[in-house]
Amino acid sequence: MTVHQIELTGINKYYGAYHALRDIDLKIRKGAFVALVGPSGCGKSTLLRSLAGLETISSGDLVIAGAKMNGVPPRKRDLAMVFQSYALYPHMTVEQNLTYSLRIRGIDKAEAKRKAEEVAATTGLSHLLGRYPRELSGGQRQRVAMSRAIIRNPKAFLFDEPLSNLDAALRVHMRKEIRALHDRLKATSVYVTHDQIEAMTMADHVVVMRQGIIEQQGAPLDLYDRPVNKFVAGFIGSPAMNFVPASSGSDGKSLLLEFDEPQTIPFMKPVKAGQPLLVGIRPEHFELAGDADAMLRLPVGAVETTGASSYITTATQPELVIVLNNRAAIRSGEVIGLCFDPSHLHLFDQQTEIRLG
């Protein structure tokens, strides 16, 4: 038996002339928590729906638990899905919602009721079993949707942006709860989100998609540390990475950052002289420096402070965003000195936007 619960090979999906998924290759280990993340329209939901069987794929191989599933109807795939809108059946009580999948499979009523009570106990729904979905709060509905998925030990869980209808505080809470649930059940999960923070914090394996292709996949911190191109670099991390066009200095040991007033910084790694580059650096990798240590000296545009940290936007073209984890007494218009660890610089080719080195 394969260790991969879900294997996708060369998946393509067309809507008429529109190419929604392009040559998707993805292997999902049994018990893994995989996040599909990307901007809207990137194909992540289409991919999830193809897994569920709600969309048919145009070409490629879709294998779940060792069995080829191309064209198999959803009910024979034994997957559970949590929808963005929760999709609770409005005319059924919470208990009937939970046991619906069991009743279809002909499990007897007493057994289904026992399972519903068991699941409800673990998700804190015991006192709500007799209610209808319209009588529940958003968070409770979300829990019912989750419980409906876990009641029948499916081969994998599919989540389609399950937290996007909740308010910010509840979202952070449910994030942890879903992860804890996954750790307890050890079930394979595929989680679609447009929120890279959700992807980074919850998943073992993050898949970044754009325009129907997988741009990069890997462990969350690998994506953060070594994005393969400018898109992934800018998508992962918040606030987003800063990009500055640059060229290597004639001595090969410095970079010329092309601000409106160009600045030179030392750089050790060998770069082809004269090659047009994009230099990326994350806002959180800057530090304030005194005159002696400063690698960059930049005028300050706006300063926003949240109490815990300060967000500084420079008055340069292009702008840089800098996050400082203290209350620096910096005012707009001031010129500040900045330093950073050169190993935190990311270099991309200016034309292809692909990572160099």
Added chain:
Amino acid sequence: MSFALRDKVMLVIAVLLAAVYLFPLYWMYVTAIKTGSAMFASPPSFWPADPQWSIYRSVWESRNVGRYLWNSVVIASGAVLMIAILGTGCAYVLARYRNAWVDAGLFLILMLQVLPASLMITPIFVGFSQIGLLDYPRTAVILAIAAKSMPFFVVLVRATFMSVPIELEEAALVDGNSRFGAFFHIVLPLARNGILVSAILIFMQAFGEFVYSKSMIQAIEYQPASVGLNSFMGPNTNEWNNIMAYAAMYVTPILAIFVLLQRRIVSGLTSGALK
């Protein structure tokens, strides 16, 4: 002007308008129980001095109203049943698929509704008589009414189906149901109210249908109440009290249904009844 005063003025206007609107109904009930001379008195009295309650019994028996009403019920029920079974499936498909063919289909359906019965009756009559359907006149009328009213039903019920989120069906599919199962377990129960209301409206329409019944049903024992009412009419008609008594017996059941179900009908027409 204070709000309370404005509300009172509005109420008076509403009552006046309702009175104007309902006056013919009132006149029907009152005329039915008037004596011959009271009926033609000038100025007319708004309440008969000597109400003739026995008229209902005599009209019921002399005109065989029971048979007419039964025929109306048979025709209306048949038409509603046929429309509900065929139209629900049609409306569901039109609600769930969106492409050029569906748009064309919808356009044609709406077109059908534009054509008046008095225009359609001639081709329908010729067609039915050629295939021998006129030997079963009530069935023929049921078919004709079903064809006429189907678009109305389909358009209403389609809107109901569109208010049922497609995710619910998809959830049922992933939960392990087939498309048929999802339709019968999830979509149909949620659309029940809309379907019921549309069916009731169709029933009331069919119950009063006249053009097709008058043209296609020659045998008096198969004629519905609308045709029976018409048979009173002649060049020298003056038995208004009998006609009004007949009419009262004809519309009262419908009014009763409407009053009993009006809350449901209004809510079914105005809301998706979901979420």
